[in-house]
Amino acid sequence: MSALATFPTLDDIGAAARRVAGRVHRTPVITSRSIDAELGASLFFKCENFQRTGSFKIRGATNAVRQLHAESAARGVATHSSGNHAAALASASRGRGIVAHVVMPRNSARVKLAAAARYGANVVLCNPTLEARERTLRDLVRETGATVIHPYNDLRVIAGQGTAALELLHDLSHLDVVITPVGGGGLTAGTAIVVRALSPGSRMVAAEPAGADDACRSHRERRLIPVENPKTIADGLRTSLGDKTFPMIRDLVDQIVTVEEESIVRAMRMIWERMKIIVEPSAAVPLAALLEKRLNVSGKQVGIVLSGGNVDLDRLPWNGPDA
Amino acid sequence: MSALATFPTLDDIGAAARRVAGRVHRTPVITSRSIDAELGASLFFKCENFQRTGSFKIRGATNAVRQLHAESAARGVATHSSGNHAAALASASRGRGIVAHVVMPRNSARVKLAAAARYGANVVLCNPTLEARERTLRDLVRETGATVIHPYNDLRVIAGQGTAALELLHDLSHLDVVITPVGGGGLTAGTAIVVRALSPGSRMVAAEPAGADDACRSHRERRLIPVENPKTIADGLRTSLGDKTFPMIRDLVDQIVTVEEESIVRAMRMIWERMKIIVEPSAAVPLAALLEKRLNVSGKQVGIVLSGGNVDLDRLPWNGPDA
Numbered sequence: 001m002s003a004l005a006t007f008p009t010l011d012d013i014g015a016a017a018r019r020v021a022g023r024v025h026r027t028p029v030i031t032s033r034s035i036d037a038e039l040g041a042s043l044f045f046k047c048e049n050f051q052r053t054g055s056f057k058i059r060g061a062t063n064a065v066r067q068l069h070a071e072s073a074a075r076g077v078a079t080h081s082s083g084n085h086a087a088a089l090a091s092a093s094r095g096r097g098i099v100a101h102v103v104m105p106r107n108s109a110r111v112k113l114a115a116a117a118r119y120g121a122n123v124v125l126c127n128p129t130l131e132a133r134e135r136t137l138r139d140l141v142r143e144t145g146a147t148v149i150h151p152y153n154d155l156r157v158i159a160g161q162g163t164a165a166l167e168l169l170h171d172l173s174h175l176d177v178v179i180t181p182v183g184g185g186g187l188t189a190g191t192a193i194v195v196r197a198l199s200p201g202s203r204m205v206a207a208e209p210a211g212a213d214d215a216c217r218s219h220r221e222r223r224l225i226p227v228e229n230p231k232t233i234a235d236g237l238r239t240s241l242g243d244k245t246f247p248m249i250r251d252l253v254d255q256i257v258t259v260e261e262e263s264i265v266r267a268m269r270m271i272w273e274r275m276k277i278i279v280e281p282s283a284a285v286p287l288a289a290l291l292e293k294r295l296n297v298s299g300k301q302v303g304i305v306l307s308g309g310n311v312d313l314d315r316l317p318w319n320g321p322d323a
Numbered sequence: 324m325s326a327l328a329t330f331p332t333l334d335d336i337g338a339a340a341r342r343v344a345g346r347v348h349r350t351p352v353i354t355s356r357s358i359d360a361e362l363g364a365s366l367f368f369k370c371e372n373f374q375r376t377g378s379f380k381i382r383g384a385t386n387a388v389r390q391l392h393a394e395s396a397a398r399g400v401a402t403h404s405s406g407n408h409a410a411a412l413a414s415a416s417r418g419r420g421i422v423a424h425v426v427m428p429r430n431s432a433r434v435k436l437a438a439a440a441r442y443g444a445n446v447v448l449c450n451p452t453l454e455a456r457e458r459t460l461r462d463l464v465r466e467t468g469a470t471v472i473h474p475y476n477d478l479r480v481i482a483g484q485g486t487a488a489l490e491l492l493h494d495l496s497h498l499d500v501v502i503t504p505v506g507g508g509g510l511t512a513g514t515a516i517v518v519r520a521l522s523p524g525s526r527m528v529a530a531e532p533a534g535a536d537d538a539c540r541s542h543r544e545r546r547l548i549p550v551e552n553p554k555t556i557a558d559g560l561r562t563s564l565g566d567k568t569f570p571m572i573r574d575l576v577d578q579i580v581t582v583e584e585e586s587i588v589r590a591m592r593m594i595w596e597r598m599k600i601i602v603e604p605s606a607a608v609p610l611a612a613l614l615e616k617r618l619n620v621s622g623k624q625v626g627i628v629l630s631g632g633n634v635d636l637d638r639l640p641w642n643g644p645d646a
Contacts, residue, residue: 028351049599111596269636273434275631276601278374309599313592319642 007248008155010197013162013190018065020163021153021221023062023095024049029303035275039290041297042238044175045271046168049279049309053233055236056074056164056187056307057088057151063160064149065092074096075145080133082108084308085151088253090121090188101146103136105129108249109235111312114297117250146242152186153242162190162294168303172209179286181208181307182215182256182307192252202303203254207289210258214240219249219256233261233317236308238274266319271306280318330571333479333520335486336504336513343486346418348374350487352494352626356598362613367498369491372602372632373516376442378476378559379487379510379630380411386483387472388415396421398468403449404454405565406559408474413444415508424469426459428452432558433568434635475509476565485513493627494520499623502609504559504630505538505579508568514628515575525626526577529642530612531558533581537563542572542579556584556640559605561633580618584596586611588640596630604640606630 027047036042048056065077074094079089080103080320093100102121104113105128116123126136135294141148148155165178178195182188188206195204208215209232217240218225226240241249268284270291271277283306290297350370371379373391387399398612416423425444427436430452439446464471482593484624487510488501501518505511511529518527520539531538532555541548541564549563559606564572579599590606593614594600606629613620 050397054599272601272636276377278599278601311640313595313639314643316636316639317634319639 004224006155006244008159008162008190008193010021012159013166013194016059016190017166020059020062020160020231022086023108024058025127025228025241026167027051029168030275030277033277037231039297039303041290042300044163044168044172044303046303046305047277048164049277049283049306052310053084054308054310055084055088055093056161056305058091059163060154060160060186061085061088061092061093061149064154064156065089065096065098065269067156068147072147075147076101077147077149078137078140078144078146079103080137081151082309083105083112086112086116086121087119089149090116094120101140101144103133103140104122105133109305109312111310115310126131151157152184152239153204153244155244156217158186158190158191158245161187162194165191165316168285168305169194172303175199175303177203177205177295177297178303179207179289180305181237181285182249183282184239185211185215185241185249187214187305188253188306189245189248192248195238195270196252202250205255205257205266205270205295206244206249206296207257207259207285208237210260212238213258215249216256216258217221218246219253222250232264233280234264234285236280237285255295258288259285259288259292259294263292264320265289269318270308278309279306280311281306285307324367329478329567330350331482331485331516334372334384335482336517336605338487339382339482340486340489342389343385343483345380345634349483350374352491353598353600358593362471364613364622367491367495367622367624367626368598369487369626370600371487372600372606372629374631376407376410376438377631377633378411379628380405380407382416382486382586383480383483383509383513384408384411384415384472385418386461387477387479388412388419390479395470397503398470399424400472401460401469402426402472403460404474406435407433407633409439409444409622410418410442410475412441412472413442415544424467426456426463429445431623432635434633436520438633443453445594467545470551474558475507475562476567481513481568481571483513484510487645488514488517491628492517495624495626497624498525498626499543500526500528500618500628502528502612504560504605504608505531505572506535506564506605508538508564508572510628510630511538511576512571513570513602515571516645519575524571527575528574529576529579530608530617531560531579531581532587532608533583535561536561536581538572539581541569542576546634555587557570557587557605557608559603560608567582578618580612582608582611582617586615590614592641599631600633602629603634606632618645
């Protein structure tokens, strides 16, 4: 069986869209004259920051949770996540009336811990190392029989994330370029499948922080090269591609660009000030790539997925002790 | 002639709507399940923070500027404002190809000075006293022959501000309560005229900071009582009612409620965190009134005008030296 055979198809993503309909928001696409004027392009921002639980992650989590057989579902689901997948899985599980166990590092952002709890997760704290997270999750699964739903390296999750691109391409008749941020690759892979199938003339681009550039290096060298010690303010993009997302990104993404931290902060602030919407640093990475002129979009129509809006308002990058 | 005879009519506001169409955004109305659940009511937020120039002020400014005769228009317009009216008048004037002279106090927020300049205003700095502002404006008008467009005490401006309520009532078939913030009273007066005419069963409420409670006192005592030394974070609401807006508010508004500063900050932060949109402190004042339970909205449908989204991200109320 070729690697290609394991990619979700456009039909899988269409099925996901029907499965999540009414359970996730159909988010708006918005524009900014002032940013367009500055870049000499027409940007269309798909606002997943307005999505339920504050990020696109609810799409994949819902698509996965809804496909569990009743018997497994009754034993609950589990994941380890310091971020948006935790809240998403908790919310999707509550929607189905099942429990979500979420292993989170003790040093997670206060707002993200609070959000997971608010959405009804059973939060299990652990030490902030990958080893501790994986061990804690393993123990938990052994005890409860819960099904692990990985944040991105899961075909159901990838298909769910692709539903945002289905909506984007439905709303816009023509896009020259589509850009997503890339961390673990679930959003990028799902988007790339949709773009390749529905808009093959569009350039499919992913953007990531230079301090967590595993996708760029893996794409260039055609092999999975995880990042060792990611350093970036874009907390959603510190993860590396997985063995399921990597081949899709390798085969379906035209270009991966990296951006500097200061551009991420500048892009984030520009979105806040000009568009009056709140996005998290990860969501600002595609615009950062345009501000850095990492690709030529002059006169083009560009679709950008604003992946999420969960930020700690007490710790903004242009303010406070970390500024 | 009775005072009533000088109120703009619903027809005047309809004419304003046709005049500003295509020149101002038709802003969306958005909702938040999480805030609704917390308050036990259905809130409909009219997003003037997404309006051009970042506030509703562009509506009134455009309606006024578009009505000038060619001869006066050629001599330009002028105003004194430390805030959103400055950017609005500048933008509306640029749209008509005329100059806007804007007298601003030297200590105006950096972002507001920058915004006025970006929209093409001829910014004239003065000392931060009302006397200095008025004298500087008088001198400027004498030199240039410009027409003064007052930020709120002007019937064309009031009619323009009412167009937001026209859109709100067009989008929503039934509202039990409509709440605006009240400063100089242009938005409140324009909204009240529309609500009285189109939805007479709705309760028309205005909310203001306790530290700038001239509207509340004037409404209660049926006479204009300007505030002496306003103290509030809601910089858009430090002004007092004018002799044109006061009678409309006296006669058409059912109730004026005041709120504490800490509630304004709490409401503003709630809107940012839950709705992922940026509003300025003034815009959060109606929600602050609901959080303080200043009026009973249990089970009701409530329209709220989010008046603007221009904030200095370096000086957020929950952060930095002023926190």
